[in-house]
Amino acid sequence: MLPLSQFQDFIKKNELFTSGNKILLAVSGGKDSVLMMHLFKALGVNIGVAHCNFGLRLDEAQRDENFVRLLADAHDLPFYVTHFETKKYAAENKISTQMVARILRYAWFEEIRLANGYDYIALAQHQNDAIETVLINLIRGTGISGLHGILPKRDRLIRPLLFLNREQINDIIEEDNIAFVEDSSNLSTNYTRNKLRLQVIPHLQEINPNLEKTFAENIARFTALENFLDLQVVQLRTEILIRKSDGWYLSLTEIVKLNPQKFLLYELLKPFHFTAPVVEEILNSLGAVSGTHFFSLSHQAIINRTDLVIVEKNASMLLNQFIHPSAAKTNFGDYTISLRYSTEIKFEIDAAKAFVSADKLIFPLVLRKWQNGDKFIPLGMRFPKKVSDFFIDEKVPLHLKHNTPILVNGNGEIIWIAGMRQDNRYKLSTATKKVAIFELENN
Known part of the structure; x- marks a missing residue:
């Protein structure tokens, strides 16, 4: 039986959308996204279906597209599809296939949303996806924001299945005899996420059989902590980062008083896109001569006697x-x-x-x-x-x-x-x- 009451409770608790909103569903044809579509349909929400064909699995990719098209037609739902030359784009831009697929699909979803009047884009990520994301962030290095994994709502993206884990989804699909297609690439260990899913997380579940529940509780705590810290940093930024006509001024004396120093300075300068190594360089140069420069992608910071002054980088690139x-x-x-x-x-x-x-x-x-x-x-x-x-x-x-x-x-x-x-x-x-x-x- 479809978990409609839990679905509704999760939507309401996280304020994902309101009854009058129009939602675009990202549907691959797999268990997760198909279940999401059935839940939205059962609630009577105004929805449309979007499908990306990345051209990576040839006949199987075309099979998925045909399945999702028929599924949308069977439920009389608007259907949107696109085809990407994913490998070509990845080679030209020298980035991973996974990253390219992410960039392309999110950009296209937003185009469809805007062009057709949808309020939100729904993604079928669940609790196990959230665990994998946290582990990936920890392996690659992360701040506090990386510890909350996947949020139920961020801007126009909503993830209404985060109240379910993979085992629960499998049980619902089997019990309700819901048709879906299986992506063979999910069994490949060529991708980091699949390695964690297939080779690491099963061992963690042997240690803690309630791994999904534990991670969900941890993620909730990390999210609350991040929200608290954000409020504190906003208050601190208001107090000591002074906006003047020619830039932002941060007293060197105030920087010295920060505790923990590196963390807080990084958070204060985050809107100006300074990286952690540059922030550390700034801290190591507080006694440097006036005129010492530091750069981010968009701004430069200059030690000027008693202050660190932040200005837009382009301001110093003036043509005659x-x-x-x-x-x-x-x-x-x-x-x-x-x-x-x-x-x-x-x-x-x-x-x-x-x-x-x-x-x-x-x-x-x-x-x-x-x-x-x-x-x-x-x-x-x-x-x-x-x-x-x-x-x-x-x-x-x-x-x-x-x-x-x-x-x-x-x-x-x-x-x-x-x-x-x-x-x-x-x-x-x-x-x-x-x-x-x-x-x-x-x-």
Whole structure:
């Protein structure tokens, strides 16, 4: 008999979906997914069936596709199918067949969900799958999140069979005489998951006959612990990771006080995609000179005197921009430089503006970031000064040094360190006939 009451209780307890939702079922044709389809059908839920043919088992794969198609037709359900060149994709991208199959199927399920108005995608993973996932994560290395294995619900994916184990599913299939197809690859030990299923877990069950129940209880504890820690990290991040206009600031003093230090710093920096080895490198470099850089895929962290400053990596990868006489606005990273002209010879004391004798400009001008060796004559001074020394005097953080727009004349002379100081050679004088007015704006 179908375990409808347990099925309903599990859905309700985990808030998997509501009665008005439309659910897309991932059905391979095996026992698990076929049972899932029968349970949804018995509840009267609005469902559709999706099947992936990975082309890995030739005639058997086609048999599975035909079976699922007939099953959907017999129950008058919408049926969606796709074919993948899995081995070709794996070879081209140099990743495992299993990983490719996972990537392709989840991407396709989401396409079908969006295109046909489904609210969730249901996967037929059960308690034994959850055990295997935890063991795989432990073998490969994992944090706390890897210890909860498979969650009943994550984003648009739901797993409504996690209240059952493999033996229970087999009994239900046999008792109700439910037709299914067997995937011969499940008996192959070429795959890590199958090795655990066929060669490792049976020995663990000899030690603990209630292995599924024990793991389910452990997974529940790990999930609760992860939720608790997430709340603590969110609170800590709010308290000590300060958002400013030019990036995120984390006091080095606060980093030193963290306990456990490596774990908490890793969690604090997780939204910026820093890996555990990079976090360890940061901790080993807290006494390093100002300007030491660390990188993730999306961000860079910079030790700047008393803080670790995190900025988007792309912010420091700025291309030179050319300014022509008619250019009204020019974008440079997070800034825009506007240009206008006036015959009224006057200026304002405003760091965001530069008032330049237009007759001294040699176009095209160049807008670029600071380079080693740059020099200029700060307004009001007579002798050149290194831009790097000027930045130090002005206490400009290193990440801002690299992102500050430098306006350069056609002859190579610096006209303006935008937003900070104009060059004395380009100030207005009694000989000025026309004023070029540059203005810096934040995007």
